[in-house]
Amino acid sequence: MKVFAAAIGVLIAALPGLASAQAQEIKIGVIYTVDGVWGSYGKKGFQGVRAAADDVNARGGVNGMKIKLVEYDNRANPGELPNIVRQLATVDNVLAIIGPNTSGEAEVVFPIANQLKIPVLGTSVAKGGIMTKNRPWAFRNVMPDDQNTGPVIAQVVKEKNIKKVAVIMDVKDPVSKYMGSFFWPGLFDKAGVDNLTKNDPVTFQSGDPSVAAQVSKLKSLNPDAVVLAASPGDAAKIAIEIRRQGMTQQLLGSGALVGDEFLKSGGKAVEGAITAAQFWRENPDPKAHAYLTALQKRTGEPPVLHDAYAYDAVLAMAEVMQKSGVTGKHADLAKDRERIRDALDGIKVVGASGAWSLDPKTGEVLRPMLKATISGGQWHLTPISTPQ
Amino acid sequence: MDLLLQQLYNGVLIGSTYALVALGFTLVLGTLDLLNFAHGETIMLAAYAGLMALLASGGSVPLALAAAVATGALLGLAVYLGSFRYVSKKYWTAPALSTVGIALILQTGATRFWGTEQRAVPDPLGDTYLQLGPITVGLSHLLILGVTVALMVGLHLLLQRTRLGKAMRAVAENHVTAALLGVPVERTIAFTFLISGVLAGAAGALTSLVYHTITPFIGLNILLKGMTGMVIGGLGNVYGAMFGGVLVGILEVLAVGYLTSSYQDVLVFAALIGVLMFKPAGFFGIQVRDRA
Numbered sequence: 001m002k003v004f005a006a007a008i009g010v011l012i013a014a015l016p017g018l019a020s021a022q023a024q025e026i027k028i029g030v031i032y033t034v035d036g037v038w039g040s041y042g043k044k045g046f047q048g049v050r051a052a053a054d055d056v057n058a059r060g061g062v063n064g065m066k067i068k069l070v071e072y073d074n075r076a077n078p079g080e081l082p083n084i085v086r087q088l089a090t091v092d093n094v095l096a097i098i099g100p101n102t103s104g105e106a107e108v109v110f111p112i113a114n115q116l117k118i119p120v121l122g123t124s125v126a127k128g129g130i131m132t133k134n135r136p137w138a139f140r141n142v143m144p145d146d147q148n149t150g151p152v153i154a155q156v157v158k159e160k161n162i163k164k165v166a167v168i169m170d171v172k173d174p175v176s177k178y179m180g181s182f183f184w185p186g187l188f189d190k191a192g193v194d195n196l197t198k199n200d201p202v203t204f205q206s207g208d209p210s211v212a213a214q215v216s217k218l219k220s221l222n223p224d225a226v227v228l229a230a231s232p233g234d235a236a237k238i239a240i241e242i243r244r245q246g247m248t249q250q251l252l253g254s255g256a257l258v259g260d261e262f263l264k265s266g267g268k269a270v271e272g273a274i275t276a277a278q279f280w281r282e283n284p285d286p287k288a289h290a291y292l293t294a295l296q297k298r299t300g301e302p303p304v305l306h307d308a309y310a311y312d313a314v315l316a317m318a319e320v321m322q323k324s325g326v327t328g329k330h331a332d333l334a335k336d337r338e339r340i341r342d343a344l345d346g347i348k349v350v351g352a353s354g355a356w357s358l359d360p361k362t363g364e365v366l367r368p369m370l371k372a373t374i375s376g377g378q379w380h381l382t383p384i385s386t387p388q
Numbered sequence: 389m390d391l392l393l394q395q396l397y398n399g400v401l402i403g404s405t406y407a408l409v410a411l412g413f414t415l416v417l418g419t420l421d422l423l424n425f426a427h428g429e430t431i432m433l434a435a436y437a438g439l440m441a442l443l444a445s446g447g448s449v450p451l452a453l454a455a456a457v458a459t460g461a462l463l464g465l466a467v468y469l470g471s472f473r474y475v476s477k478k479y480w481t482a483p484a485l486s487t488v489g490i491a492l493i494l495q496t497g498a499t500r501f502w503g504t505e506q507r508a509v510p511d512p513l514g515d516t517y518l519q520l521g522p523i524t525v526g527l528s529h530l531l532i533l534g535v536t537v538a539l540m541v542g543l544h545l546l547l548q549r550t551r552l553g554k555a556m557r558a559v560a561e562n563h564v565t566a567a568l569l570g571v572p573v574e575r576t577i578a579f580t581f582l583i584s585g586v587l588a589g590a591a592g593a594l595t596s597l598v599y600h601t602i603t604p605f606i607g608l609n610i611l612l613k614g615m616t617g618m619v620i621g622g623l624g625n626v627y628g629a630m631f632g633g634v635l636v637g638i639l640e641v642l643a644v645g646y647l648t649s650s651y652q653d654v655l656v657f658a659a660l661i662g663v664l665m666f667k668p669a670g671f672f673g674i675q676v677r678d679r680a
Contacts, residue, residue: 035504036504039503039504040503040504043503076504171649201648203650207609208609208649208652209402209595209606209609210598212402212641213395213640213641213642213644213645214644214645214649216645219394219524220394234506236508236601237506237508240508240511244524244600246517246519246524261505261506264508265506265507266508
């Protein structure tokens with residue numbers, strides 16, 4: 001009887017400890033989709049955040065608290081996003097959200113996060129102009145295409161003496177549509193290049209089975225270069241049709257194309273294609289190299305932008321939580337979220353994607369700009385600038 | 389003019405694959421008076437089977453075609469057994485809805501197995517193309533057109549010159565009378581699904597070559613285009629399906645070439661609505677039958 005009473009006593013004594021151990025967890029929400037045309041981004045995103053959370057936890061977590069990821073897959077359905085954000089913010093009570101992985105989804109997630117006052121850090125959200133509408137709670141660690149691709153392609157156009165271009169864009173995807181309708185025409189106007197599709201755009205819709213008609217139209221324009229404003233898979237499909245119809249023109253694109261999907265799907269057809277890039281797998285920085293090696297070890301695959309940026313998003317969150325002294329307690333939820341938001345402004349990180357920082361005024365990331373060329377079936381990256 | 393000729397050629401090429409889809413679809417409709425909504429996903433899975441065979445064989449197009457056709461035939465039979473043979477005919481919606489279920493299972497299975505990304509389809513003949521005046525003709529295009537025409541001719545001969553074809557036509561006309569005359573109705577229906585599956589398999593392999601890529605989501609789009617071709621051509625009429633499929637391809641390409649891609653579906657489905665309003669039996673349909 002005495003033993004039993006002692007055991008009960010021990011259990012009672014241990015209960016507060018158990019309760020406090022439960023509170024010693026820091027919850028971060030993650031929203032990605034592994035379906036649809038951008039599904040490959042989401043898969044890598046999940047891999048990246050999981051690897052980073054494991055690594056941070058293995059190093060002792062954040063002020064002794066372990067990171068717990070609360071993950072949601074919206075299955076490429078933007079209609080599910082409002083409920084997911086509300087669930088994360090008000091039921092799961094996460095301190096911050098990482099994701100989503102496309103600009104179209106960010107246009108749903110960011111305003112709600114802003115309204116609910118929860119920090120959100122998008123990792124593959126590259127459409128220009130998104131941030132201005134969603135401050136102060138929204139951030140992204142991917143450079144928008146207009147800031148990254150513009151200077152790189154302007155230089156390529158000059159080097160290659162490209163005088164006339166034709167742009168093909170996906171009118172169903174918000175990023176590609178934005179790029180094809182505003183970004184590329186603006187860039188070529190500025191660079192003095194004749195945009196043959198400015199008044200009569202060549203368009204397709206993601207999911208269109210054939211792009212033969214569009215390519216015949218491009219061929220009839222006889223440009224010096226064809227610009228692909230499309231997801232990597234669709235861009236590869238267009239490139240194959242371009243070569244099949246006997247076109248040998250230079251292919252240009254934005255940083256969205258950099259990765260294995262465009263390279264592998266396009267095969268010989270994308271040889272020689274040039275795009276801008278911001279993620280450098282062969283980054284010589286020792287710290288970045290160490291993170292990339294750790295990431296590759298965990299995922300079993302060479303890192304790409306989407307897992308590296310997701311990995312860095314968790315690193316950044318862990319760092320700001322550590323420095324700003326978040327408690328992870330339910331009573332401090334609103335205060336903790338404010339602390340994270342304030343600490344994210346202006347943060348400087350060296351992670352798997354190299355050195356980057358967040359502009360405290362705009363929430364935009366600053367990174368080196370790179371030119372990416374496909375040669376010999378591989379991407380070759382050359383830095384053309386470093387952030388100011 | 390040069391561009392128009394090239395676009396018409398593109399349209400015929402794409403349309404010929406739609407015609408195969410419409411043919412497979414219309415065979416089942418003609419025989420059972422019911423729609424097989426799993427036809428699109430049969431095409432998708434057959435396309436994946438063709439791709440796997442192409443990769444495994446190091447680029448053998450005949451082997452890829454054979455794998456796709458075999459997969460299509462097996463799935464055609466499976467759909468018959470799963471959605472028609474043992475599903476109550478008391479409610480005519482039950483088998484059709486059952487095929488929707490099968491379509492969803494097949495698509496979800498494909499996304500889990502192959503992922504959601506587009507898979508590139510290597511074209512072993514892709515580097516060879518001919519310049520026929522203003523038209524660029526790929527060697528693979530000739531293969532696609534050749535196989536499509538061969539299948540159409542084969543189907544015509546099967547329906548007109550063989551016992552099975554006669555039985556299929558008899559069952560399409562009236563199940564009960566056909567059975568009274570000694571036609572093995574269930575076996576004929578099973579063969580119809582098998583042939584429909586063969587056409588779906590060929591359509592899968594050829595569309596993946598035309599489109600260069602496949603995803604688990606191509607089924608619905610192809611199905612809708614095939615259905616539209618079938619309705620425009622005339623419900624249950626195989627020659628109408630051939631005509632309708634090609635017409636849909638041409639309309640689609642002209643919309644993209646001379647308007648914008650956003651209008652391609654508008655133009656195709658406007659044509660469908662127009663046909664339904666002014667020629668409800670389609671171009672080759674004889675009459676619209678009332679359901680008993």
